[in-house]
Amino acid sequence: MANLSVNFAGLQLANPLIASAGPITANAEHIKKLEEAGIGAIVTKTGFTKKEYERWVGRSDIFPYKPAYKYMSLKDGTLLCLPTLSDVPVSETAKRIERMKRDLNIPIIASIMGLSLAGYRESARIVEDAGADAIELDLCCPLPEFTTLYRYAGQNASLDPKVYAQIIKCAKKAVSIPVGVKSTVSLYVSPRILNGLIRSKLANRLPDFLTVVGQLDQNPGVDLETLKPLIPHIPSFGWEGELHRLTYSALAVFSSALGTTNPALSASGGIRDYQGVVQAMALGATTVQFQTAILDKGPAVISKILKDLNSYLDARGLSRLDQIVGIGSKDCIPASVLGEFMLARDTLYGVLCAAVDAGLCTGCETCARVCTENAITVKDKKAVIEKAKCRACNLCVLKCPVKAISLDNIVELEKLMDKYKHSEKASALKGFMNKKKIGRIDALLFIRQMKKWGLV
Numbered sequence: 296m297a298n299l300s301v302n303f304a305g306l307q308l309a310n311p312l313i314a315s316a317g318p319i320t321a322n323a324e325h326i327k328k329l330e331e332a333g334i335g336a337i338v339t340k341t342g343f344t345k346k347e348y349e350r351w352v353g354r355s356d357i358f359p360y361k362p363a364y365k366y367m368s369l370k371d372g373t374l375l376c377l378p379t380l381s382d383v384p385v386s387e388t389a390k391r392i393e394r395m396k397r398d399l400n401i402p403i404i405a406s407i408m409g410l411s412l413a414g415y416r417e418s419a420r421i422v423e424d425a426g427a428d429a430i431e432l433d434l435c436c437p438l439p440e441f442t443t444l445y446r447y448a449g450q451n452a453s454l455d456p457k458v459y460a461q462i463i464k465c466a467k468k469a470v471s472i473p474v475g476v477k478s479t480v481s482l483y484v485s486p487r488i489l490n491g492l493i494r495s496k497l498a499n500r501l502p503d504f505l506t507v508v509g510q511l512d513q514n515p516g517v518d519l520e521t522l523k524p525l526i527p528h529i530p531s532f533g534w535e536g537e538l539h540r541l542t543y544s545a546l547a548v549f550s551s552a553l554g555t556t557n558p559a560l561s562a563s564g565g566i567r568d569y570q571g572v573v574q575a576m577a578l579g580a581t582t583v584q585f586q587t588a589i590l591d592k593g594p595a596v597i598s599k600i601l602k603d604l605n606s607y608l609d610a611r612g613l614s615r616l617d618q619i620v621g622i623g624s625k626d627c628i629p630a631s632v633l634g635e636f637m638l639a640r641d642t643l644y645g646v647l648c649a650a651v652d653a654g655l656c657t658g659c660e661t662c663a664r665v666c667t668e669n670a671i672t673v674k675d676k677k678a679v680i681e682k683a684k685c686r687a688c689n690l691c692v693l694k695c696p697v698k699a700i701s702l703d704n705i706v707e708l709e710k711l712m713d714k715y716k717h718s719e720k721a722s723a724l725k726g727f728m729n730k731k732k733i734g735r736i737d738a739l740l741f742i743r744q745m746k747k748w749g750l751v
């Protein structure tokens with residue numbers, strides 16, 4: 296049996312599986328079952344201070360949901376979360392944490408959110424006093440648009456690098472346990488989060504971990520009998536779809552920009568099986584957080600994943616799971632140069648093209664169906680690619696069941712990737728983030744350089 300244990304931001308976990316904040320961690324009985332199934336750690340449902348909880352939930356003029364409706368049960372038994380409504384104020388969460396610390400042997404990470412710096416400070420102290428082993432700042436929950444006035448709450452805070460760094464600094468100053476931050480990442484938000492992390496580093500208050508969540512607007516679909524929506528569309532997350540792919544992208548851009556330990560990375564979003572865990576870890580995650588998979592399949596999914604991870608490692612002759620952390624992220628484009636890389640990649644249109652090996656092609660037409668550019672037709676049972684139309688998106692390469700397609704001139708793309716992966720800007724940022732302590736001179740020189748590069 297391989298060793299599945301990981302050191303996550305100073306916490307020793309028996310394995311990398313964490314039950315993420317949400318209904319699965321909202322009560323002690325559920326959590327006990329998760330521990331019995333082998334979960335490595337849990338994150339409590341996000342809580343506010345009592346004062347802010349009342350201010351938030353009590354604003355019925357702008358916030359029409361009553362706590363009773365915080366989870367809606369859909370016809371198929373799944374749950375819809377009305378975003379960010381806490382189950383109880385953080386003072387109640389603290390009582391639950393005290394009980395968990397008596398009943399459980401796994402690390403407890405407390406999730407908190409605030410409407411102000413004072414709210415974060417107070418909540419952080421309350422959960423530390425209750426015995427939490429670490430804190431996760433919830434800067435990820437999507438908020439209804441009329442709550443944008445709360446610039447410190449949830450995802451709003453991830454949009455403003457100054458606020459993001461302020462919250463991290465404030466929480467880290469308030470407590471001595473590890474403090475991580477959970478952010479919902481999209482291409483649009485990732486430069487802002489990177490900017491916020493650089494600011495945190497300049498203040499010598501880098502978070503101990505960063506939980507990245509791939510973003511999806513959930514829509515549970517339509518009743519096939521009535522053709523009516525199962526429930527009106529409310530932005531939130533929890534429905535997996537291809538969400539894990541967004542989670543992988545988010546991980547890849549951060550792990551390749553920052554490394555995998557400063558901060559340690561945790562992946563959340565769409566991961567349901569051991570293959571998802573292995574891929575997330577290879578892309579830099581030390582831990583993986585689950586919600587929907589456990590809601591859908593119950594705690595048994597945890598023991599199944601652990602068993603499958605063991606078989607995977609045994610089959611590959613690996614003795615430790617943590618050996619795979621970040622292996623794949625070395626080949627990814629860092630967040631610090633992602634925008635420039637994407638523009639440069641456009642210059643390869645026409646050079647980089649899909650090409651078919653006619654000897655292998657069976658004429659199944661899969662490639663023609665997936666190509667959004669209509670670049671592929673199948674004639675006489677063989678795929679033919681119109682090079683002028685091909686945008687080298689690689690989709691047909693991935694989807695061809697017999698691997699008959701490859702990208703011509705891929706060496707040009709690899710050269711370009713190498714240039715960006717190892718560019719002065721990418722290496723300098725990684726070196727800076729991994730420095731133990733930032734002195735004043737370092738900071739001043741670096742700020743000047745960062746400004747020149749447009750990173751802060």
Ligand SMILES: Cc1cc2nc3c(=O)[nH]c(=O)nc-3n(C[C@H](O)[C@H](O)[C@H](O)COP(=O)(O)O)c2cc1C
Nearest residue numbers: 315316317341376433532533563564565585586587
């Ligand atoms: C019903 C529900 C409630 C949730 N509540 C919280 C929360 O309070 N705090 C938080 O940080 N994330 C919350 N999440 C997000 C999950 O922790 C998780 O990051 C997200 O669902 C993506 O993972 P998954 O694909 O495994 O569900 C919630 C998700 C769901 C489905």
Ligand code: SF4
Nearest residue numbers: 656657659660662695
């Ligand atoms: S998907 Fe592959 S096998 Fe099928 S038609 Fe396209 S190239 Fe041929």
Ligand code: SF4
Nearest residue numbers: 666685686688689691
């Ligand atoms: S690489 Fe993309 S654009 Fe080009 S043929 Fe394949 S699917 Fe179409």
